[in-house]
Amino acid sequence: MKYGLYFKKIYNSMLLINQLSKRTNIPIHTIRYYERYGLFEGRKETSVKSNNYSWYDENVVEKLELIKEAKEVGFSLSEIKELIDAWHGNRLTVDQKKAVLSNKIKEIEDKIQHLKEVKKLLQQGIEDVEALLC
Amino acid sequence: MKYGLYFKKIYNSMLLINQLSKRTNIPIHTIRYYERYGLFEGRKETSVKSNNYSWYDENVVEKLELIKEAKEVGFSLSEIKELIDAWHGNRLTVDQKKAVLSNKIKEIEDKIQHLKEVKKLLQQGIEDVEALLC
DNA sequence: TTGAAGTATAAACCATACTTCATACTTTAT
DNA sequence: ATAAAGTATGAAGTATGGTTTATACTTCAA
Numbered sequence: 001m002k003y004g005l006y007f008k009k010i011y012n013s014m015l016l017i018n019q020l021s022k023r024t025n026i027p028i029h030t031i032r033y034y035e036r037y038g039l040f041e042g043r044k045e046t047s048v049k050s051n052n053y054s055w056y057d058e059n060v061v062e063k064l065e066l067i068k069e070a071k072e073v074g075f076s077l078s079e080i081k082e083l084i085d086a087w088h089g090n091r092l093t094v095d096q097k098k099a100v101l102s103n104k105i106k107e108i109e110d111k112i113q114h115l116k117e118v119k120k121l122l123q124q125g126i127e128d129v130e131a132l133l134c
Numbered sequence: 135m136k137y138g139l140y141f142k143k144i145y146n147s148m149l150l151i152n153q154l155s156k157r158t159n160i161p162i163h164t165i166r167y168y169e170r171y172g173l174f175e176g177r178k179e180t181s182v183k184s185n186n187y188s189w190y191d192e193n194v195v196e197k198l199e200l201i202k203e204a205k206e207v208g209f210s211l212s213e214i215k216e217l218i219d220a221w222h223g224n225r226l227t228v229d230q231k232k233a234v235l236s237n238k239i240k241e242i243e244d245k246i247q248h249l250k251e252v253k254k255l256l257q258q259g260i261e262d263v264e265a266l267l268c
Numbered sequence: 269t270t271g272a273a274g275t276a277t278a279a280a281c282c283a284t285a286c287t288t289c290a291t292a293c294t295t296t297a298t
Numbered sequence: 299a300t301a302a303a304g305t306a307t308g309a310a311g312t313a314t315g316g317t318t319t320a321t322a323c324t325t326c327a328a
Contacts, residue, residue, distance in 0.1 A: 018274065032276085033316060051324055053275060069252045073245050074208030077315070087259045097263045101256050108253045111207050112246055118203045119242045122235050125221045129231045152304065163287060166306085171285090185294050187305060211285070 014055040017042070024064040031064070039063060039081055073111060079104075148189040151176070158198040165198070173197060173215055207245060213238075 021028045035042065035054075040063045042054030063084060070080050086092060086100035155162045169176065169188075174197045176188030197218060204214050220226060220234035 016275080027317085028275090029317060030315085037315090051275075053324080066252065066255055069248050069255075071315095072208065072248050073252065074206065083256070083259075087263070094263055094266070098260055101260045101263070105253055105256050108249050108256070112249050114203050114207050115242050115246050115249070118200070118207065119239055121200055121203075122217070122239050122242070125217075126232055126235045129221070129228055129235065132228070150305080161287085162305090164285085167286060183294095185305075187294080205285095 014043075014057055015061070016053060016055065020056045020060065020064070023061060024068070026064055026068065034064070034067065034077070037077055037081065039067060039077070039084055073108075148177075148191055149195075150187060150189065154190045154194065154198070157195060158202070160198055160202065168198070168201065168211070171211055171215065173201060173211070173218055207242075 015023065017028050017031060020026075021031055024031075026034075034040070040056075040060045042056045042060065044052060044054055066084070067077075067080055070083070071077075075083075082100060083104055086097045092100070149157065151162050151165060154160075155165055158165075160168075168174070174190075174194045176190045176194070178186055178188055200218070201211075201214055204217070205211075209217075216234060217238055220231045226234070
């Protein structure tokens with residue numbers, strides 16, 4: 001039995017970057033960019049293998065989904081990093097973590113308000129167009 | 135009576151770029167950038183004055199407010215331009231304009247959904263942190 | 269066993285959305 | 299009358315978030 005297969009048996013929930021990319025629909029290079037940015041880490045199993053490949057777990061998949069959603073609605077990578085650090089890091093106290101998360105929830109509520117306002121503007125736009133006002 | 139004052143009396147609702155900047159809280163340079171990008175136009179009253187200054191009306195103020203809100207929630211300038219063109223341009227038929235605006239409204243609804251999902255994730259995050267799960 | 273596909277790393281390049289700099293003209297305040 | 303402030307224009311520079319290119323090693327399938 002090859003190392004590869006043995007490894008896969010134990011780490012059968014772990015993904016190589018290619019699978020991770022397909023699973024999340026994020027290009028490999030972008031995933032690497034995010035990793036270098038410090039948004040998550042893959043694990044290199046040097047004790048078992050010598051190939052230097054990185055393996056990613058479900059946790060990383062979840063983080064990537066969060067990143068996608070958050071970017072979609074206008075959060076920057078540094079904001080997202082702050083969020084992930086609060087959630088999974090060890091640098092902050094429990095209260096500080098909760099504060100970071102609560103603040104971001106507040107910002108999200110603001111953004112929802114903004115979106116509703118833009119939506120209202122566009123609905124007004126449709127009415128204008130219908131009334132041939134422009 | 136100077137030209138300037140005379141002009142202001144007639145165009146008392148028109149703004150110079152400085153006033154426009156203060157009114158909208160958008161830097162002068164950014165406003166010029168947006169104008170060059172084609173998001174709106176100031177008017178040069180060469181018949182009355184020779185100074186080449188641009189004057190901006192309420193319409194421009196409204197557009198800038200729309201731009202601010204839309205950017206805040208992750209729309210790009212080119213998307214915003216498309217929107218403004220649909221609304222105020224002459225290139226499209228009424229039905230085409232309505233289609234552009236409706237599509238964008240649909241996207242906004244999607245974004246609101248995304249935001250609600252991210253919010254849910256963060257609320258879960260708070261619970262995790264409280265339960266000392268990370 | 270060998271060629272195709274996958275992985276790692278670094279560096280250069282790119283698009284978007286500004287920001288800064290430089291130059292020159294106009295208006296306004298004193 | 300003149301200095302300070304405002305305006306116009308063009309070009310270069312910057313930050314963010316990637317993408318592309320190049321090189322080299324590893325694994326896998328036939």
